[in-house]
Amino acid sequence: MNNDDVQAGPAQADVQAATPAAGGQAAPEVVHAQAATDQIPANAETLSPVFKLVFLSVFGITVGALLINVALVMILDEPTAQAASLIETCSTMAKAGFGAIIGLIGGKALPS
Incomplete structure (x- = not known):
């Protein structure tokens, strides 16, 4: 094992360019990927x-009421009094859910 076989550290991996490999093809460039925690600010709340x-429950109920x-x-051309009441209740639930x-x-x- 010689020094060329040792894996490059993160600082070297960022700048390492593609070098010709066996067969005359260029080896893929080594890219340093940051961890997901490096991209989130320290003061950010999860x-x-x-x-x-709670949010998904409220969202689901709201969408369901709106679809109904x-x-x-x-569907109903001339709704009965009960159907009109159901339509109004679903409308109110959708408004409350949006709020x-x-x-x-x-x-x-x-x-x-």
Whole structure:
């Protein structure tokens, strides 16, 4: 084993250029990849699993209510009183869900 076989360190790997290998083809350039933690600022907050669960639950309920609302409005030409009440309830749930999503995002963005 000679010194050429020793793997280059990170500082050398960043600047190592492609060199011709056997067969006359150029060897691929060695690229230094940063760890994922190097790209996140030290003061950045990560989302907790509880926040993700609450956010996705609210988002799912909101989208579900909105889809049911749109489907009922498109399917029913003249809705009965009960169907009209269901449509209004789904519309209200979609509005409340949208407000909750905005509140969750806004609350997460504020400094604690």
